[in-house]
Amino acid sequence: MPVADTDVVVIGAGLMGHGIAQCAAQAGCRVRLWGTSRDEVESAIARIGTSVAKLHAKGRMAEPPAAVVARIEPMTDLERCTGAGVYIESVVEKLDVKQQIFRRLDALAPASALIASNTSTIPIARLAAVTRHPDRCLGMHFTSPVPLMPVAEVIRTAATTDDAFARGTAFVRALGKEPIAVQKDIPGFVFNRVNLPGTVEAIRLVEMGAASVEDIDKAMRLGFGRPMGPFETADMVGLDTGYYALCSLHAETGDDKFRPPDLLRRQIEAGHLGRKTGRGWYEYDAAGERRGMAPLP
Ligand SMILES: NC(=O)c1ccc[n+]([C@@H]2O[C@H](COP(=O)([O-])OP(=O)(O)OC[C@H]3O[C@@H](n4cnc5c(N)ncnc54)[C@H](O)[C@@H]3O)[C@@H](O)[C@H]2O)c1
Structure with a gap:
């Protein structure tokens, strides 16, 4: 995985967002976790703390839990989430809300960054269409509970470059998930279809x-x-x-x-x-x- 891809922003601090942030931090990434309010992000980080403590106690994670949690920075101002290598959007499953996030990410992410969505059903091309660089957009669809499930879909659109798809696949693998390559950007992809x-x-x-x-x-x-x-x-x-x-x-x-x-x-x-x-x-x-x-x- 390129070094830049260990600098991650997760947008959405709900059930999935906090799980994705946890897995990225467990994989050694620096993570910024964005939520709609301070309370939401702090409670997400507290849940991550409980989860990694359990994994550590069961011998399923060697690193001290506090070291994993320390890699996650709470964020409520999206404009401060600049300079990362991988952006993963995981907000509510509504097209207009996700498009709004993609528009903002397109403006603030470095040109080299991947912009991914954890959408369950929305074709990635609909989100990529509101950006200036649809070639770096892709789907990364995890399943719940993210820290325990060993698989994720990686979805490409007609515009996604081979390089972006390969980087997305390597990223998912680095998080300990077996990637399922979805070659057609159909609504619902494979899992939900x-x-x-x-x-x-x-x-x-x-x-x-x-x-x-x-x-x-x-x-x-x-x-x-x-x-x-x-x-x-x-x-x-x-x-x-x-x-x-x-x-x-x-x-x-x-x-x-x-x-x-x-x-x-x-x-x-x-x-x-x-x-x-x-x-x-x-x-x-x-x-x-x-x-x-x-x-x-
Ligand atoms: N729950 C699952 O098992 C599962 C599995 C795979 C993918 N997904 C997908 O992951 C995404 C998130 O789902 P979840 O289960 O974490 O839901 P959730 O309800 O736990 O979290 C949704 C998040 O969206 C945020 N949000 C709501 N309205 C917003 C707005 N207008 N602007 C910005 N943020 C807003 C909320 O604050 C919250 O952080 C969805 O696209 C969902 O389809 C869910």
Whole structure:
């Protein structure tokens, strides 16, 4: 990996942004983590501190946790995030918000820097189109929880140079992730093109009363060897994040298999967003332990 690529800016301090920042810091990079408020970034860094302490205690990370955390600088002023080698955008899955970030990154990043998005579904070309240098834009799509998952998609557009794609691939590998090369910039890439239709179908099965949330999860765990069922995964990912991903995929493809089910929309409207709100498809206590299935809205 070129030395410049060890200087990283992560934009978005939510579930994914903090995980990506953690992995980059564990890989020895200097990381600036940008969030919308001081509180958000500080709580993201506190979560990273807890996570690296656990990894260290389990013997899965040799370096002292404090040394890893010390490589991460909290940021709330994007204009101060100049001079890095790799910029990774991981804000909410909304085209206009991501385009706004890409416009600002294009203005402040060095000409040699990579500008990547962790979008789940939005074609990278739509983000690259608002920049003056689409050739250095690409997708780096991680999965949750980022510090534990050993894979990431690397997505190229028609404009991405071979050099940018190779650098993005090397970067992902340096973070300990097996890169999956996505050669066509299609909405949803590979992970979500394969995975989300199954999630939609699972919600529709609950809507039609075919089986319970718990039984469908059990079916997918025991029958197909998945570590988590679709509802357990959705609670971890965030129902809002899944909903926005489906809205974007449906809008991009027009394909009804990606239309967000009404039951999911009602969950969002009720504020039941999964683990982060203590209730989604399941209910959780204050310690985050699952109590059982939540009533459906
Ligand atoms: N959750 C997952 O499992 C998962 C997996 C892969 C990719 N992704 C993608 O990662 C990205 C972030 O998802 P997440 O799960 O971290 O969500 P999250 O809700 O935890 O974090 C979203 C972040 O976006 C920020 N944000 C919201 N509105 C903003 C605005 N107007 N301007 C700037 N920042 C704004 C929030 O402050 C927050 O830091 C999304 O594109 C999502 O599709 C999520």
